[in-house]
Amino acid sequence: MVAFNFDPQFCRNESEVISKLIVSYLLPQLGYSPDNWHQEVKVADIRLDFLTLVTPVIPFILDQIRPPNIVIEAKHPGQKLDRHNRKLRRYLSKLNARYGLLTNGKELKIYERDADGEVRLKFACQGKEIAAKINDIRAILGKISLSDIQQTVSSEAEQICNSPESDLKNRSTTAEQISNSPPDQTVNVSSETEQISNSLAGDLQNRTTTAIAGNRMEEKSNMKVIAIYHNKGGVGKTTVSVNLAASLSRKGKKVLLIDMDAQANTTFATGLIKFQFEEDDNIIQSYVFHLLESGDFNFIPDIVRRSQGFNTPEIDVIPSHINLIEHQDKLNKIAVSRSRLLVKLKQVRDYYDIVIIDTPPSRDLYAEIPLIAADYLIIPSDLKPFANQGLNNVKNFVKQVNEYREAIARDPLLLMGVLPSKISTNSQFLKHTFPRQKSVISDRHNLPLMESIIYERTPLSNCLSRTKNEGEIEIPDPKSIFDFCDLKSDTSAEQSAEDFEFLAAEVLNKIQ
Numbered sequence: 001m002v003a004f005n006f007d008p009q010f011c012r013n014e015s016e017v018i019s020k021l022i023v024s025y026l027l028p029q030l031g032y033s034p035d036n037w038h039q040e041v042k043v044a045d046i047r048l049d050f051l052t053l054v055t056p057v058i059p060f061i062l063d064q065i066r067p068p069n070i071v072i073e074a075k076h077p078g079q080k081l082d083r084h085n086r087k088l089r090r091y092l093s094k095l096n097a098r099y100g101l102l103t104n105g106k107e108l109k110i111y112e113r114d115a116d117g118e119v120r121l122k123f124a125c126q127g128k129e130i131a132a133k134i135n136d137i138r139a140i141l142g143k144i145s146l147s148d149i150q151q152t153v154s155s156e157a158e159q160i161c162n163s164p165e166s167d168l169k170n171r172s173t174t175a176e177q178i179s180n181s182p183p184d185q186t187v188n189v190s191s192e193t194e195q196i197s198n199s200l201a202g203d204l205q206n207r208t209t210t211a212i213a214g215n216r217m218e219e220k221s222n223m224k225v226i227a228i229y230h231n232k233g234g235v236g237k238t239t240v241s242v243n244l245a246a247s248l249s250r251k252g253k254k255v256l257l258i259d260m261d262a263q264a265n266t267t268f269a270t271g272l273i274k275f276q277f278e279e280d281d282n283i284i285q286s287y288v289f290h291l292l293e294s295g296d297f298n299f300i301p302d303i304v305r306r307s308q309g310f311n312t313p314e315i316d317v318i319p320s321h322i323n324l325i326e327h328q329d330k331l332n333k334i335a336v337s338r339s340r341l342l343v344k345l346k347q348v349r350d351y352y353d354i355v356i357i358d359t360p361p362s363r364d365l366y367a368e369i370p371l372i373a374a375d376y377l378i379i380p381s382d383l384k385p386f387a388n389q390g391l392n393n394v395k396n397f398v399k400q401v402n403e404y405r406e407a408i409a410r411d412p413l414l415l416m417g418v419l420p421s422k423i424s425t426n427s428q429f430l431k432h433t434f435p436r437q438k439s440v441i442s443d444r445h446n447l448p449l450m451e452s453i454i455y456e457r458t459p460l461s462n463c464l465s466r467t468k469n470e471g472e473i474e475i476p477d478p479k480s481i482f483d484f485c486d487l488k489s490d491t492s493a494e495q496s497a498e499d500f501e502f503l504a505a506e507v508l509n510k511i512q
């Protein structure tokens with residue numbers, strides 16, 4: 001072990017932070033040898049300065065099952081660390097890593113990600129205090145401390161595996177871990193993913209039968225279904241649906257996103273429409289209509305797809321198609337088609353934590369079905385006069401849906417609140433107009449307002465309309481606001497990602 005006291009004066013630029021503080025001092029002091037750490041690692045679209053692995057993996061594979069123990073980011077001494085902690089938080093979530101260390105030589109901060117996926121500042125000190133506090137740092141990040149944690153985790157995992165009812169759980173956990181792993185890892189990992197994703201549908205169907213069989217399962221299930229609805233168009237329903245789903249998924253929740261709108265904007269936004277020509281349309285054969293068409297076949301595992309290049313981790317999506325509109329008359333004639341989504345969601349209630357349903361801007365069957373299936377309703381609104389006047393329609397519609405729910409012995413829909421969406425960041429507007437707009441919601445419409453606000457920010461619309469070139473052809477390449485931030489350093493995009501982190505936290509809080 002190198003025994004010299006670290007002095008922040010050693011570091012005049014980022015490469016000295018790397019060589020003099022991290023490689024020559026911190027890593028050896030914390031007990032790591034070159035076998036345990038990797039420098040300049042690229043995982044999917046993230047570039048990391050350093051990561052450590054208490055147990056070296058050969059060949060080097062990194063995914064959600066084999067996460068790094070510590071992610072280390074070095075910065076120039078002239079850069080403020082606070083500018084970088086948002087990105088580090090995202091890296092920890094993406095890589096399923098527990099600790100992050102951020103330093104510019106003048107300061108050092110350690111972040112910890114807890115079991116709920118929340119990232120908190122665990123330790124902070126000035127550069128000149130690093131040597132004096134090295135024992136405190138070692139107690140958190142030292143190789144020996146982290147090996148103890150790892151051993152506890154693996155022996156707990158072993159106990160679960162040995163329990164009698166573990167077989168099904170085992171298979172789905174592996175599938176979950178692998179399908180949540182970042183893309184573009186190794187050939188090995190992706191072929192494993194393919195095999196397991198193929199068996200995921202079968203796995204779900206097994207669970208379906210078990211779930212239907214016993215009421216006990218129903219009591220245990222915590223799956224919550226949230227419809228995102230307003231009958232006014234363009235208020236941000238789709239933008240909220242897809243990014244809320246992405247945010248919840250990054251918090252470790254198993255999320256299913258359902259597109260009930262024939263415009264298929266959610267289907268597009270999650271990267272499922274990559275084709276440019278009708279003859280390549282691979283959605284028309286199997287989408288949300290097929291779920292509603294029959295009670296005897298076409299269950300969720302048969303229709304569900306994984307989003308493509310949209311978010312890390314990717315999410316499960318039931319796509320829609322422009323042809324959905326053609327089928328409305330037919331479905332309208334079959335009364336039971338109204339509750340088919342509800343019934344089919346019950347069959348997967350032990351598999352998903354949260355289901356988000358994006359709805360059309362209408363008051364027809366395709367809006368009714370999600371409101372029958374949902375436990376909660378979020379109403380995104382730009383709070384402008386037309387959207388506000390539309391709230392009366394929403395209230396009447398919900399009343400009508402609740403009559404139907406009563407007829408099928410289902411509790412009334414719970415209103416999570418009106419979510420201010422596409423709200424201008426102009427300071428004068430926020431000071432004078434916005435408070436009045438908000439008071440109209442509670443005073444005149446007697447509706448609850450959510451605490452979260454989704455501000456109007458350009459990256460939020462840019463992230464979903466991205467394209468890329470594949471050969472001569474330009475194809476859609478939409479990203480969640482989180483993956484968009486990882487591609488590009490942009491303060492406005494990061495603020496938008498924070499808006500959605502806040503919304504996801506509020507939603508989790510309200511459904512507990």
Ligand SMILES: Nc1ncnc2c1ncn2[C@@H]1O[C@H](COP(=O)(O)OP(=O)(O)OP(=O)(O)O)[C@@H](O)[C@H]1O
Nearest residue numbers: 233234235236237238239361422455456457460461
């Ligand atoms: N917070 C926001 N900041 C900037 N642009 C936004 C925001 N929310 C939505 N938009 C943009 O506004 C337009 C309408 O948004 P979106 O499609 O989410 O609304 P919608 O309510 O789903 O519409 P529809 O009723 O047609 O389904 C889109 O171009 C979208 O990119």
Ligand SMILES: [Mg+2]
Nearest residue numbers: 237238261265
């Ligand atoms: Mg929409």
